[in-house]
Amino acid sequence: VEASVPEPQREAWRKHSAREFNTSDQFEDAVVRHIETTLARSLYNVDESGAYAGTALAFRDRLVIEWNRTQQNQTSADQKRVYYLSLEFLMGRALDNAMLNVGMKDVARKGLDELGFRMEDIIDQERDAALGNGGLGRLAACFLDSLATLNYPAWGYGLRYRYGIFRQEIVNGYQMEVPDYWLEFNPWEFPRHDVTVDVQFYGTIRKYMDDSGKQHTAWENGEIVTAVAYDAPIPGYGTTTTNNLRLWSSKASHGEFDFTKFNSGEYEASVADTQRAETISAVLYPNDSLDRGKELRLKQQYFWCAASLFDIVRRFKKSKKAWSDFPNQVAIQLNDTHPTLAIPELLRILIDIEGLEWDEAWSIVQKTFSYTNHTVLPEALEKWSVPLVQNLLPRHLQIIYDINLQFLQFVERNFPKDRDMLSRVSIIEESQPKMVRMAYLAVIGSHKVNGVAELHSDLIKTTIFKDFVKIHGPDKFTNVTNGITPRRWLHQANFRLSELIASKLGGYDYLNDLTLLHKLENYVDDKDFRKEFQDIKYANKLRLARYIKEAQGITVNPASLFDIQVKRIHEYKRQQLNIFGVIHRYLELKEMSPADRKKAQPRVSIFGGKAAPGYWMAKTIIHLINQVSEVVNNDKDIGDALKVVFLEDYNVSKAEIIVPASDISEHISTAGTEASGTSNMKFVLNGGLIIGTCDGANIEITREVGEDNIFLFGNLSEDVEDLRHAHYYSGLNIDPSLQRVFDEIRNGMFGDAGQFSSLVNSITDHGDYYLVSDDFKSYVETQKLIDEAYKNQEEWLTKTITVVARMGFFSSDRCIEEYAQEIWNTEPVVPPAKPQNGA
Ligand code: Z57
CATH class of the missing domain: 3.40.50.2000 (Glycogen Phosphorylase B;)
Incomplete structure (x- = not known):
């Protein structure tokens, strides 16, 4: 895949390198060019959806340039990267956010106006990227925004669901679910057909000894499904840093086997295999805070963990560093227990494939992972039945048992008097059938565990993880109170209020340091300020009242x-x-x-x-x-x-x-x-x-x-x-x-x-x-x-x-700084300076 242009030809590349639009005139150029060429439409058949597409593509061009530069720059900076593993990213719309972060919204407004469109109507054309259920998925989206804004080299890893959270219709007072097929037009994603990972399921285990007498384990004869990477740029606010969100899509692997089938006339069977493979990333499970233990969900989890880990390890191996350096280059945050299989998967890679000894591999794993808990509700705590895991992931079950054995031996040595302790903290629940307790595996395999608000972080230490505080000590458990991005949730959602605040605080610096809001207290008695503040609230209520009328037919x-x-x-x-x-x-x-x-x-x-x-x-x-x-x-x-x-x-x-x-x-x-x-x-x-x-x-x-x-x-x-x-x-x-x-x-x-x-x-x-x-x-x-x-x-x-004025604490920027310092031990990478000629 790696190939670069020889030095003598690079001058030509630099001369013709893609240029960013800067004026509304250049913006209009870009929009019209995209509408006429990319979309094959013209001024005679362009509606608002076409204008949206043209606008999005024009901004996409800008993002891509900064995205590429960021990735090159972060690679050469050679610092630790953060990988945020989340089954949900509830991103919402991207265009408004892109315009804001690139800093060209006014330019675009003027350009659109000249082309005959209203900005608000164009923004409204976009469908939400709704790859999440609720708070957990939206938190992941706010964190991506803050990571880019603060220049942390960070990637999100998730699944590219064909169907996001369902659309809700109310019929005679009842909820009806309608599928959310959101991919019809998605200008923000880039398929990387050259970035694929083959992921194995089922199969058998073979133990063997090599010539030197060393024991090996091989996992063989399974079903293979291919993961294809789809990348989306995540621009930071007020910085050129543009990080990457990589979502995996499943497709049938076209190995020799399939062609044999195909040629021997089993055409239908071959197509059925294809569909089965594609099912893995087909749909987001619509349960929030509930674990239903379905096999397809376990398949999703492993598919995504295996593809992401392979990708991370591949990137690390390019650096030719020693394995002991892995935790200095890689921090992996587990967003809830959904990605916990990444722990046995990294052990499998290090031991079975790379040939490391258990102790070294285990030490790398613990230093690499950290885990965020989002709930104490018993029905939400994930458990997988041992027979299910045995069948789908036989090697991982062995590894989980090995982790458990080492762990229980440690507990036995340190708490010889507490006999019940062993069954209480075992990763394997001795029920019928036996169950793998994913939260315990996540705690044991991580160096830090955090809750998401003070009360919650205290509660997990005294309830679900009480024994683990005794075993590992209290320092393993910490709190990072959640936050939200003020860019989307104030500046974008409530522009007039943002403008009013900026007029008093001397600009928009507060969007990068929300604690500056405290200065607003100086204006609580300012008559004009109060009037405008009140007017803004009324205008926002009026806007919602209009929406209620339009959507529900109710006059308020x-x-x-x-x-x-x-x-x-x-x-x-x-x-x-x-x-x-x-x-x-x-x-x-x-x-x-x-x-x-x-x-x-x-x-x-x-x-x-x-x-x-x-x-x-x-x-x-x-x-x-x-x-x-x-x-x-x-x-x-x-x-x-x-x-x-x-x-x-x-x-x-x-x-x-x-x-x-x-x-x-x-x-x-x-x-x-x-x-x-x-x-x-x-x-x-x-x-x-x-x-x-x-x-x-x-x-x-x-x-x-x-x-x-x-x-x-x-x-x-x-x-x-x-x-x-x-x-x-x-x-x-x-x-x-x-x-x-x-x-x-x-x-x-x-x-x-x-x-x-x-x-x-x-x-x-x-x-x-x-x-x-x-x-x-x-x-x-x-x-x-x-x-x-x-x-x-x-x-x-x-x-x-x-x-x-007193909400400064709740910026997700503050959260990310806390994670970076207390959990990941990472530093920002200074973004590259803007080149003069766009090269
Ligand atoms: C989810 O959205 C949350 C917890 C879960 O265990 C699952 Br599954 C989904 C939510 C919590 O309920 C909220 O209280 C919290 O603010 C949010 O996660 C983000 O931490």
């Missing part, structure tokens, strides 16, 4: 209090608590005199989020929200006092409209269940206050913004276990107001009561695991406080300005 008054809960639908996130609260409000409004109703604070309750297709309770919650919406919005007595909206198909690009428009957003998980949450940060950064439990990053948000500027309620995580016990032994304590809500649902106020009985019964008859009954009263009281507080618009405004 932008002067109402906008109360928003958008996130995956899950019982632990408690959208049911929210909707019960809404029903309670509705019942109270119904009982009021018209005069009192007029005095009540008008509110719009907005919901959005997808339920996993097989998660019936979550789907029931969506159905109830839609039924309540139907009844309340059509009740003539109620009018503007209350509106309920379920926004269809919540995704990243819709979040960019929704997030800037909240007065209040809800982050109300049962204490101890939400590892961090990241939308809480997005809403507050955009001048929305929050109602929340003492859970995840809400706690640190409270520390930063001050207790007076957040609405906390509910039981604390240390009391959850006792409350669950109390439910079991002494029954529930259901507040009369909640009982009323249940009664009305059971009486059919929101349609056929049978539809909702499982939901209500999960609380009244089945233990109320998520403590809805325990927290309902303080939830409703806190909502009352919010109504009161909102009436004092001046004080409310002061709070919203104050919280924005």
Whole structure:
């Protein structure tokens, strides 16, 4: 593959090297050229989608130039690279981000205008790259943005799903899933048909001895599937650094075997093999925080780990360094346990293929990997059945058993008195069938393990990894509180606010150092500033109101209090608590005199989020929200006092409209269940206050913004276990107001009561695991406080300005600096200076 042009011809290359557009005139040149040649269209048949394609291709050209230069520069810098392994990258749209990071959005706006198009409409043409479920996937996307912005040499590795997260349609109040075939036109990816890896599954193990008497293990006779690399450029903000996101696509390997089949007339069988191979990267599993143990998912995991590791090792081997240098060149971050097979895979490469001894290989592995845990929910902790792993990955199972043996011997030596310890910490759970506990394997194979918010990082040390803190010592466990990229979540989503901030802070430096926001506190009493800040919030609410009208046909008054809960639908996130609260409000409004109703604070309750297709309770919650919406919005007595909206198909690009428009957003998980949450940060950064439990990053948000500027309620995580016990032994304590809500649902106020009985019964008859009954009263009281507080618009405004000023901590740039220093031990690479002639 490597070939370079000889010195005498290089001058010609430099002379003709691709040039970047810099003026709107040059931009228009590029757009029209792409539309006329790449797309074979003309001014007579170009619509907005064509203009989008032309614009994207023009920006792509610019990105590619900087991408190539970055990669060359990072290779010659010869520093440690970071590899972020994630099964999910919830990127959203790329064009706006590219324009912003390249710094040419105004140039493009002018150019598009001259060509007869509006920038906003063009941006709107792009489909989301939705290769993720929720928080975990979006975190990976924010981290890529920060890694590039901070000039870290870093690659993301993932799967190129043909279908991303499904599109949600609401039909008669029910969620329906529609496939998301997003690849019809994707200008951002570059197929690398020359970068492939053959990945093996199934097969047999053969042990043999070489002439010198050394033992070897060979894994043979398996099925081979080929991984093809697809690369996408990740531009940093305010830097030329453009990193790489490499996604693997599966296809049939065309070895001799297939041709034999083909020639012997087994044409159908050959095609069937092709389809089977392509199935591996066909679809993103749509479960968030749930492990379903499906074989195809295990295949996806191994396929992706094997291809990525092969690629990383291949790159390392080019440097001709000693294996002991591997951890000085490579840091691999495991985003949850999904890529944990990378641990036995690297051992297999080092021992079976490269011939290293166990001890040396193991030491390299531990220094290379680190693992981020994102949940303590038992149903989300991955376990794979031993027979399944045995069949699919026989050599890896042996290696896992070897790791376990070494580990348990170590534990036995160090904790001889604690006999139960061995079965508690064994990677193999002695169940029927036996199971491989992936989180334990990830902990044992890594040098650092982190949680994603302080409370969560403390919880993992005292619950799921308690024994491992004793075994490895507390220093192995650390915290990196999550963050978000202020480029997308403030500058892009809320440009007017970004502009206002820049006007006070003397420019956009704050987008690279979010702590500079603190200077905004100097303006809380500045009349003009306050006015503009308030106007911006109103304009954002108006924009959302228009969208609600257009998308859902519901008219909402932008002067109402906008109360928003958008996130995956899950019982632990408690959208049911929210909707019960809404029903309670509705019942109270119904009982009021018209005069009192007029005095009540008008509110719009907005919901959005997808339920996993097989998660019936979550789907029931969506159905109830839609039924309540139907009844309340059509009740003539109620009018503007209350509106309920379920926004269809919540995704990243819709979040960019929704997030800037909240007065209040809800982050109300049962204490101890939400590892961090990241939308809480997005809403507050955009001048929305929050109602929340003492859970995840809400706690640190409270520390930063001050207790007076957040609405906390509910039981604390240390009391959850006792409350669950109390439910079991002494029954529930259901507040009369909640009982009323249940009664009305059971009486059919929101349609056929049978539809909702499982939901209500999960609380009244089945233990109320998520403590809805325990927290309902303080939830409703806190909502009352919010109504009161909102009436004092001046004080409310002061709070919203104050919280924005205090959100500097929650930039994902801060996260990346912490990972780099505490976990990866990496340094940035200075980006190359811009060449004069584009060469
Ligand atoms: C996911 O989105 C998260 C955790 C998981 O175990 C899986 Br699987 C998917 C989320 C957490 O629920 C959030 O609390 C957290 O903010 C996010 O990961 C990013 O860390």
